[in-house]
Amino acid sequence: MSRREHLLEVRNLEVVYPARGGTVQAVRDVSFTVDEGESTGIVGESGSGKSTIARAALGLVELPGRIVGGEVLWRGRSLRNKKYARQVRGPEISVVSQDPMASMSPILTIGTQMTEVMVRHLDLGKKEAVVRAGDLLEKVGIPDPGRRLGQYPFEFSGGMQQRVVIAIALSCDPKMLIADEPTTALDVTTQAQILDLISSLRRDLGLSLLLITHDLGVVAGACDLLNVLYAGEIVESGTADELFYRPHHPYTAALLGSTPRLDVKAERLTAIEGQPPDLRQVVAGCSFAPRCPYATGRCESSPTLGTSSAGRACACWHPLDSHQGNLTGSEGRLGHA
Amino acid sequence: MPSALLEVEGLTVTFNVGREGFWGQRRRRLTAVDDISFSIKRGETFGLVGESGSGKTTTGRAILGKVPIASGRVRFAGRDITGMEGKERRSIRQNMQLIPQNPYGSLNPRMKVRDLVAEPLVVHQRFPSARRATERVVELLELTGMNPDDLYKYPHAFSGGQRQRIVIARALALNPDLIIADEPVSALDVSIQAQVVNLLQDLQRRLDLTYIFIAHDLAVVRHISHRIGIMYAGKLVEVANGEDVYRTPIHPYTEALLSSVPIPDPRIERDRAAKVIPGEPPDPMQPPPGCRFHARCPLVQKRCIEEAPPLEVKKPEHQAACWLR
Amino acid sequence: MSSARPTGNRDRSRRAAGWAIRILRDPAALFGILVLLLLVAAALFASTIAPLDPNKQDLGARLLPPFYAEGGSSEHVLGTDQLGRDVFSRIIHGTRISLTIPLVSVTLAGIFGTAVGLLSGYSGGRADTVIMRIVDTLFSFPGLLLALTILAVVGPSFWTLAIVLSLRIWMVFARLTRGLVLSAREAEYVEAAELVGASPTRIMMRHIAPNLTAPLLTLAVLESAHVILSEAALSFLGLGIQPPQTSWGLDVAIGRQYVFSAPWLIIFPGIAIAVAVLGINLLASWLRVAADPEESAKRFAAAADAPTGWSE
């Protein structure tokens, strides 16, 4: 492992929150890094803990949730230090979340919401901030920024709102953008526009991206590195190509198999039977084992996220290399690399 | 095979959205669905695709009689059901059921699974009470892959996928011919979504069901549908067999829509060029003249701005509304 | 994901037990329940509990101070008034008025208001607009002042008081009921029931009505507290309960003339009002939270057993 300093490093993160009938182990021993200019994806279904990770990466875990173990480091310093986290949020890390309408205050103008952070973190005067805000709106593709700055979020369409949210997120020139399901609330043509905008901004500004989504299609184009999350754990990580074309973990493979594709007509989707585990109970062994076709007695003890090949890790006792023909072969599309 | 199970002719739905003028004397109207026609054969799945505000959900609700129809006809099994109300409508509902989008909202949280699934049976007097219907309910639950032990649980005890199975069981209770599924899987996780899609396909085969499958997710629609209709801003712009729509789309909007869908394949995504079309759908309060898509269309010509193209047969079994192709 | 309600078939008894436990756990709610029970007991058994006849005058024992003060005795625990009547006994008997007035007004207003609200919410359209416009207009009436005027002209009595006090409350019930019906009608499961062919009656009874009971009950409790306060205020102003009936507000009004020499005449009836109202208010605010899982989630969000606020 290189000792190069990572931009964001999440190390053995554990987050719990109390709920009726027990404590939910929302995030369990999660580690990953994001380096300068890198684009990392976290893919998971609902309840897998991905939004909690997004929040933790900002140094925020909302009450009554608690970080009970591990570290979140930004440039090597812990974001669990509240003061440091407050300095970093805005000028270093910023966020774009799912529902743009809900993400902005409905009763403050776009201008106010853009300039307030600049005035605080960039030491800009009100006037300079307004000029910069206008430039940013233009950059994210909003025409007539001068007039738009005085408007309220409800006066924008959904796609335009998400552009504004992106502009607000960029207002202090951050190093990394955390995008938590940034296109889930949008229509498909608008989604394409927003994904396009994010990737071109990334190129132009050298932004790092932590993209959190349930949509494999979205990460396929937007991310270099992927982490697959299941029941609060990262079960597999690696480059996008490796994960998509040669998934090792049965969950990753199953997820790909159950996603209908526009370009291929499959006779039948390979559904994953059963439900994710109830995280209020302690999960013994591999959390995917109850739904896994390859599970054996060995899976009753937890597999570790061992590194199987360079930069690639998979938490499974029976990684799919050994019986590739079973799943990927029969589907005839995972193996077409 | 008899002709069409469902025929929709010139369906138009308008909504009043507030009033204008000093005394509120003028109504503001929104045309949600504008003069659309299609027909569905028994046993097929008709996918209705469009972005939000395209009118696809309203179309489904108009067929079900949940929104008033401004003009046009809906014929079900040869019978005109336009504007049917009260008892008549209720009896038609035995043959026509809805699977709604939100599995969390569509089950009364105060009722047990048995009572929920039995409700249609009791309402239509197939059984005197939910208790007497228990056997049939068990049958239905088993049909949809639920455990009969769940009879006496409340909906909150179930996950989204299980709830959707309960909803499906309930929809099947009266042996309907037509099921209108309005975004039935879009609230579900991918792995669960696949379970429900497979279930719907199995049920169709076993029970000879006809589906209208309304969704925004083109990949799911392609997977499940035999024929597909594409809606844009209240208009039906293209109707064809599923494979034709995907392989040889005619309408530029269909093309744009297809190219906007991300494919879970990094290489395809990386190599893809120009997948973005500019702009957004028009304001439904002020639809543009001519073709609704003209402002975003790369091929737009003068005629498109002046005159709305009709939906016409361009190839066998393939209709589209475009002047240029 | 984390759900508040229990599962299974033995729900009902378990749910009742659950409510009991939740009341016991919350000191505020417990206080409220106890106050209410005490008040009801005092009202029902006033003659037994009260040591003396509240109207029995004893001019030889005028303005005696309470037991703790010099000159006080255990015979008149809370002292006597200017006519030598026992303050404690008067407070016990005052409970009757303080409870029956809200009972009568809230019942009257509740039934009428709920009926109007149901009509308005379910019929919708023009009828709804007209009814709600009327309610809006009536709501802008200067409440207490108008009540005073009516009472002054018509003459105060138990029934005029009860009716005047219910004049405002029915509108609150009407508005709440209408709102509840409207939002319940919007519920997807109501539409789902309509789509399987359920009749309007069934929809109303089976799917909409169950949503009304808890909030309406809470409102009734809350409004009772308001009525107790209003009755006391009107009686204090001399336009409520008239002698020889007793009421806490009336006692304060009488004691007012002796505020410097015999403050106990106002202190104790006032405390009675305050405790009664506070208890009922506590119960109402607990009910509101307990009956609404969303509300209870947000309240004391930092407390250990609360569900979370995050988005997944």
Add this chain to the structure above:
Amino acid sequence: MGRYLLKRLSQAVLVVISVMVVVFVVTRLIGDPVAVMLPLEATEENRAILEAQLGLDRPILVQLGHYIVDAVQLDLGDSLWQRRPAIDIVLERLPPTIVLVVAGFVLGVLLGVVIGVVSSLRPGGWVDRAAVTLGLLGVSLPQFWIGLMFIVFFSVGLGWFPTSGSGGIEFLVLPAVVLALPIVGRIALVTRSSMIDEMNAQHVKDAVARGVSRTRIVLVHALKGAGIATLTIAGWELIGALAGGAVVVETVYAWPGIGFTAMQAIERHDIILVQAVVFVVAIMVVTINIIVDITYAMLDPRVKLDRAR
């Protein structure tokens, strides 16, 4: 905006007229004004004279018509007690009431908002619990009783303030505080609960994540939103203080405002004067309602006045 105001004003006039009609109906049809006004020993002749003087011998609809037409011209008749135009008396006694109500209202809202905001910062903490208890006390204690208790403690016991009457600012303190108490309670409870809602709203969480300062989050993002919810309640409180609280508090402290006057008039069976008070208060109530609606539209950009209602 102008169109909206016109519409609201016409509605307001309607409200005032219906208040007048209700009072009219109550006094002339249900009650017997002459009997109420005359002393017990009055003769049939006295009665006839008074009836003629009040115009009660005319058909009821004619009476109503005259009554409303006169009221529009601010002619509400002569007070029987003071033998001069009732409206003059009311207008004379109005300023003290306005002083009292404004003082109590401002005090109540300020304190209430501060307590509500502070307690919302740590829901469930001891500050919060104390504030909630305080708020519940504020809405549970009878005002007339607290008023008397204050006199007992602060005036008689400690001698800090005069017991009653009017004059300098020292006369205002106790009545204003008493008037403010329930306002503090309700405003605090409502502000607290809407602040908690706001603080849990996605846009506030995201503003934190984007680096907006905590102070700005609380005072701008959350409080502005919560303020909109509080505004409606504040409007009701102002109306309640004017049409209810003031009557009680003025009576307890012999504060020479319209509430006290109304009580005096009732004691003297001066129905004309009572009507005049109700009329003036009704006008103020509808005015407050309009002001609240306009403020609402100013605070919340989503509300468009012309489309409202």
